[in-house]
Amino acid sequence: MEGKTIISFANVSANYGNGHDVLSDVSFNISSGSFYFLTGASGAGKTTLLRLIYQLHQPATGQIKLFGQECDSLSRNDISMLRHKMAIVFQEYSLISHMTVFENVALPLRVRGFPNDKIKKLVTKTLEWVGLGKYANAYPLELSGGQQQRVSVARAIIIQPSILLADEPTGNLDDENASRLMELFIQMNKVFGTTIILATHNQKLLENYHFPIIMVENHHVAFSGINNDSEPRKWKGPKPQSHNYFSQLSKQFEDIGNA
Amino acid sequence: MKKTPLVFSLVREQSIFMTIVISILTFLAVLAFGIALSIGGGVVRWNNQWDKYATVQITNLDNTNTVKKIFSANKDKIESVNEISKSEMEHMMQPWISNGAKLTDYLPQMFEVRVKNASDIQYLKEQISTKAKILTHASALKPSVSAGWKLVSITGFVLILILVSIGVCISYISRNIAMLHKHELEILNQVGATDSFISKQMQIIVAKISSLACFIGFVVASPILILILTTAHSARIGLLATLTLSNSAWLALFLLSVTIVIFSIYITKKTTIRILSGK
Numbered sequence: 001m002e003g004k005t006i007i008s009f010a011n012v013s014a015n016y017g018n019g020h021d022v023l024s025d026v027s028f029n030i031s032s033g034s035f036y037f038l039t040g041a042s043g044a045g046k047t048t049l050l051r052l053i054y055q056l057h058q059p060a061t062g063q064i065k066l067f068g069q070e071c072d073s074l075s076r077n078d079i080s081m082l083r084h085k086m087a088i089v090f091q092e093y094s095l096i097s098h099m100t101v102f103e104n105v106a107l108p109l110r111v112r113g114f115p116n117d118k119i120k121k122l123v124t125k126t127l128e129w130v131g132l133g134k135y136a137n138a139y140p141l142e143l144s145g146g147q148q149q150r151v152s153v154a155r156a157i158i159i160q161p162s163i164l165l166a167d168e169p170t171g172n173l174d175d176e177n178a179s180r181l182m183e184l185f186i187q188m189n190k191v192f193g194t195t196i197i198l199a200t201h202n203q204k205l206l207e208n209y210h211f212p213i214i215m216v217e218n219h220h221v222a223f224s225g226i227n228n229d230s231e232p233r234k235w236k237g238p239k240p241q242s243h244n245y246f247s248q249l250s251k252q253f254e255d256i257g258n259a
Numbered sequence: 260m261k262k263t264p265l266v267f268s269l270v271r272e273q274s275i276f277m278t279i280v281i282s283i284l285t286f287l288a289v290l291a292f293g294i295a296l297s298i299g300g301g302v303v304r305w306n307n308q309w310d311k312y313a314t315v316q317i318t319n320l321d322n323t324n325t326v327k328k329i330f331s332a333n334k335d336k337i338e339s340v341n342e343i344s345k346s347e348m349e350h351m352m353q354p355w356i357s358n359g360a361k362l363t364d365y366l367p368q369m370f371e372v373r374v375k376n377a378s379d380i381q382y383l384k385e386q387i388s389t390k391a392k393i394l395t396h397a398s399a400l401k402p403s404v405s406a407g408w409k410l411v412s413i414t415g416f417v418l419i420l421i422l423v424s425i426g427v428c429i430s431y432i433s434r435n436i437a438m439l440h441k442h443e444l445e446i447l448n449q450v451g452a453t454d455s456f457i458s459k460q461m462q463i464i465v466a467k468i469s470s471l472a473c474f475i476g477f478v479v480a481s482p483i484l485i486l487i488l489t490t491a492h493s494a495r496i497g498l499l500a501t502l503t504l505s506n507s508a509w510l511a512l513f514l515l516s517v518t519i520v521i522f523s524i525y526i527t528k529k530t531t532i533r534i535l536s537g538k
Contacts, residue, residue, distance in 0.1 A: 054449075080454070081451075081453075083451035107447070
């Protein structure tokens with residue numbers, strides 16, 4: 001499933017204006033369709049790396065290429081268009097509290113100008129898939145941390161992104177939901193070739209799923225576990241409920257592609 | 260299709276505040292523009308009324324017949340010639356003549372001439388100037404007309420000040436809304452919304468509020484303008500009596516309200532895009 005380079009960093013440094021580099025001289029290439037874990041100590045720069053890829057933060061030096069495009073010459077509009085092909089799941093959910101779960105998940109589709117009937121169909125299916133079908137009319141603050149995390153994931157996956165960046169997406173989930181979420185990400189990676197970078201501290205995940213690891217340490221990144229066997233190991237926690245959802249979701253994703 | 264902004268929400272107090280501020284400013288703008296238009300229209304009418312009139316004053320009475328002949332020779336240009344009698348002159352000059360009866364022997368011979376076209380006055384002036392003094396009523400009333408134009412300039416300046424105030428207000432309110440929704444703006448950016456898409460969301464809110472506010476401002480200002488004009492007419496004094504608003508002037512006032520709505524939407528767009536690009 002892996003293909004041409006989709007994310008490329010060349011000697012990238014990043015700071016927050018205080019003179020101290022969070023990341024320094026970072027260079028790597030990530031191929032389309034690959035799945036990486038991103039790990040490192042708290043404050044090591046994992047979130048900064050994800051923000052750099054998502055163009056939420058500009059590098060102090062160096063060059064970033066996304067989909068073969070140099071990012072330093074992009075206008076704000078170009079970056080927005082680039083984000084139409086990417087999605088990000090933040091640790092702190094980034095949900096809009098005065099909008100219902102349904103409206104939060106529908107937001108990326110509304111921004112892209114999808115018609116209402118299509119939005120209703122897609123959001124309903126995606127919410128069902130993340131196990132929040134009956135919470136469509138609830139407000140984020142009425143949900144638990146784990147449920148809010150799933151809303152955030154639903155909002156990210158509904159557009160079938162080419163690149164999915166996830167910052168500790170399983171941080172607030174129990175084993176069963178963490179397992180379901182991992183299965184979803186793996187399915188997206190396998191079926192749609194979505195390039196996924198998943199930041200996590202969860203040792204269990206790192207041990208159970210054999211994906212290559214990007215390690216952020218001392219302001220630099222190092223890669224480990226890159227081999228041809230990218231098949232995930234079986235999840236040892238509770239079994240996911242049903243895999244019918246995958247096929248349903250796949251069908252919906254095809255619909256998005258044809259929209 | 261009903262247009263509603265995706266993520267922005269105004270709290271009740273903000274909406275009421277914004278509606279009241281724009282209503283008051285629109286009210287003042289319509290009033291200022293209405294007064295400017297009515298004075299401007301009045302001055303133009305006043306000018307048109309008097310620039311066909313002139314007073315011919317003959318101090319050397321030997322020239323009277325020559326002047327009369329000139330009048331006859333230009334019958335095609337002259338609408339009417341009214342000779343002011345000696346008794347009328349004495350009556351007009353009463354405060355200055357008083358009991359000095361001898362002064363009446365020195366009163367000039369005077370005619371009030373009305374020409375067909377304003378341009379004919381100049382021709383007549385050239386013909387008569389060696390024999391008598393000719394003074395157009397328009398030039399005699401110049402100070403009054405000049406005062407009228409000054410009033411138009413002042414109200415025009417007030418109108419500009421009001422429009423600038425509207426711009427500053429809308430810009431401040433838009434900035435406030437955007438700042439209150441900073442979190443929502445970030446999320447919209449994250450899900451791939453372009454700056455123009457986000458500013459459109461803000462514009463929908465401002466368009467709704469300013470449309471209602473401008474309507475209120477116009478509706479309240481109109482009867483007050485009518486009241487001012489009626490009062491001016493009832494004064495029956497020179498320029499004041501000529502103040503009026505034509506149908507096209509009312510249309511211009513309505514268009515001013517529409518312009519304020521469009522202006523508000525434009526300012527909102529500029530402000531939001533400036534905030535989004537971090538300027």
